[in-house]
Amino acid sequence: MIAIGSDHGGYELKKEIIKHLTERGLSYKDFGTDSTESCDYPVYGKAVANAVASGECEKGILICGTGIGISITANKIRGIRCALCHDCFSAEATRLHNNANILAMGGRVVGAGLALKIVDTFLDTPFSNDERHIRRISQMEE
Numbered sequence: 165m166i167a168i169g170s171d172h173g174g175y176e177l178k179k180e181i182i183k184h185l186t187e188r189g190l191s192y193k194d195f196g197t198d199s200t201e202s203c204d205y206p207v208y209g210k211a212v213a214n215a216v217a218s219g220e221c222e223k224g225i226l227i228c229g230t231g232i233g234i235s236i237t238a239n240k241i242r243g244i245r246c247a248l249c250h251d252c253f254s255a256e257a258t259r260l261h262n263n264a265n266i267l268a269m270g271g272r273v274v275g276a277g278l279a280l281k282i283v284d285t286f287l288d289t290p291f292s293n294d295e296r297h298i299r300r301i302s303q304m305e306e
């Protein structure tokens with residue numbers, strides 16, 4: 165199950181991503197927002213991060229205007245490794261090296277075409293399980 169959420173700045177891109185997840189046959193839980201009406205990104209960043217941290221959802225996707233505020237919010241929740249990615253190289257690397265469990269993007273930064281490739285890269289790349297990366301991730305939690 166993939167947790168997904170956005171503020172108003174990410175709402176249109178979130179709709180595209182949900183359509184894409186549905187086409188891929190992937191299940192998701194949408195934590196809002198439900199329109200382009202102005203709202204506060206921490207509400208949605210926390211909801212998705214808590215769903216991932218609790219184990220309710222395996223991974224998360226967060227979108228705000230830039231992806232910055234919502235990723236900062238998510239990273240304040242213990243156990244969350246939220247990566248702000250606007251290219252496929254970073255999306256692949258953050259899965260391989262950081263075992264990132266949430267992808268953040270900016271709906272005002274990337275177009276839907278690139279965003280969907282980034283989503284696919286993030287969801288389809290497994291963690292490397294390399295000892296050095298496991299060690300570094302453990303150090304984050306100390």
Ligand code: RB5
Binds near residue numbers: 173231232233
């Ligand atoms: C909302 O205008 C905007 O500040 C928000 O979507 C995000 O970019 C914050 O980091």
